[in-house]
Amino acid sequence: MQRVYDYAVIRVVPRVEREEFINVGVIVSCQGARTLAAAVALDPARLHALDPHADIATLQRHLDAIVRICRGDADGGPIAALPARARFHWLTARRSSVIQVSPVHTGRTADPDGLCARLLARMVLPPGPVRGA
Template sequence: MQRVYDYAVIRVVPRVEREEFINAGVIVSCQGARTLAAAVALDPSRLHALDPHADIATLQRHLDAIVRICRGDPDGGPIAALPARARFHWLTARRSSMIQVSPVHTGRTDDPDGLCARLMARMVLPPGPVGGA
């Protein structure tokens, strides 16, 4: 059965004034499957190409907090205690900080459980080899 889902790409913007960013994760909400999930993968070498002085450890801590909030973990703070849809809207609200999200996109899927992995592969992780040799 096809289910509607929403997603946003998590971006790290090391120097906000330059508006350069790398994709570092995804947030996925599928109300029909009662799913709210996030996955992150920060690539330090790509980030340092934009800003050699970026604080990787601090950024990783904040990215990990997004995952905890999506899971509703008690150590995710008061936002993690909100209903799933409210957490999604809070996480995808526009910000001008070092961690931002893309506009929210909508799609349909037969496999809501595999969405995070597929979107990470498509939007965040480096592409695999092209063609076969």
């Protein structure tokens, strides 16, 4: 059975005035499967190519908080206690900060459980080697 889902790509914009960013994660909401999940993969080398002075540890803590909020963890703060759809909307709200998200996109899937990992591989992780080259 196909289920509708929404997702946004998490971006780090180390120097907001330059508008350069790297994709570092995804947030996925599938109401039909009662799923709200996030996955992050911050690559320090890619980030330091944009800003050699970026504070990796602080960014990682904030990115990890997004994952905790999606899971509804108690240590995710008051936002983590909201209903899942409200958390998704709060996390995907437009902001002008070092951590931003893309516009929300919609899709359909028969496998909502593996969706977060597939989107992370497609939208964030470096592509694999080219076959036949």
